[in-house]
Amino acid sequence: MIEKSIQDLRRRVTKAGKQVYDQGLVRGNSGNISARIPRTDVIIIKPSGLSLGFMKPEDLVLVQLKEQKGKGETNVSKEVLMHTRIYETRDEVGAIVHTHPTSATALAIAGIEVLPLQIEMFIHHPKKIPIIPFESPGSKELAEAVSIKMKDCDAVVLENHGIVTVGSTVEEACNLNMMVEDAARVQFMVQILAGENIVSWDKLKKKFKTQSISR
Numbered sequence: 188m189i190e191k192s193i194q195d196l197r198r199r200v201t202k203a204g205k206q207v208y209d210q211g212l213v214r215g216n217s218g219n220i221s222a223r224i225p226r227t228d229v230i231i232i233k234p235s236g237l238s239l240g241f242m243k244p245e246d247l248v249l250v251q252l253k254e255q256k257g258k259g260e261t262n263v264s265k266e267v268l269m270h271t272r273i274y275e276t277r278d279e280v281g282a283i284v285h286t287h288p289t290s291a292t293a294l295a296i297a298g299i300e301v302l303p304l305q306i307e308m309f310i311h312h313p314k315k316i317p318i319i320p321f322e323s324p325g326s327k328e329l330a331e332a333v334s335i336k337m338k339d340c341d342a343v344v345l346e347n348h349g350i351v352t353v354g355s356t357v358e359e360a361c362n363l364n365m366m367v368e369d370a371a372r373v374q375f376m377v378q379i380l381a382g383e384n385i386v387s388w389d390k391l392k393k394k395f396k397t398q399s400i401s402r
């Protein structure tokens with residue numbers, strides 16, 4: 188990949204990071220984002236200690252998948268192992284977005300899986316979003332649990348923590364992340380207004396059955 192394309196990828200990752208920050212899915216220096224440099228075993232990832240809202244393209248750190256060490260001068264994100272394990276597990280994944288939004292996290296603490304309640308989300312991602320039981324942030328255990336679960340799904344909610352989404356592009360991973368939190372917000376409101384029995388995966392599948400797309 189030529190240098191110009193890597194620069195372009197850095198810009199796109201930075202823009203996606205700012206988008207999730209502006210949407211309130213992360214605060215302060217929390218959350219992280221990465222992208223694979225196509226046809227290589229190298230990713231670019233947010234450094235620790237920087238905000239996704241104010242990161243610059245040149246701040247992103249290069250990491251070899253096997254080494255898991257940053258080549259940049261700043262420290263690499265503490266969730267680097269979670270990112271590298273997902274890339275190693277799924278060749279087609281081009282980007283990963285990890286955020287700490289309120290509604291999806293609250294539902295996960297209550298043991299409630301986020302459902303694609305809006306038709307747009309259902310068409311795009313006609314699946315329940317699994318919950319990963321709590322493991323310490325940055326731990327090997329969390330990296331293993333997430334990468335195993337994400338072998339066959341593109342979005343998960345980490346109990347007491349946040350959302351992880353993947354996509355073939357950083358825009359795709361970022362959009363899915365925002366969509367999951369948006370669905371969680373709707374679900375939260377519906378359950379407060381009408382009680383949890385009004386929403387269920389079976390009722391949703393029945394209602395949207397003609398809209399389902401095979402995946």
Ligand SMILES: [Zn+2]
Pocket residue numbers: 218266285286287324348349
């Ligand atoms: Zn986190």
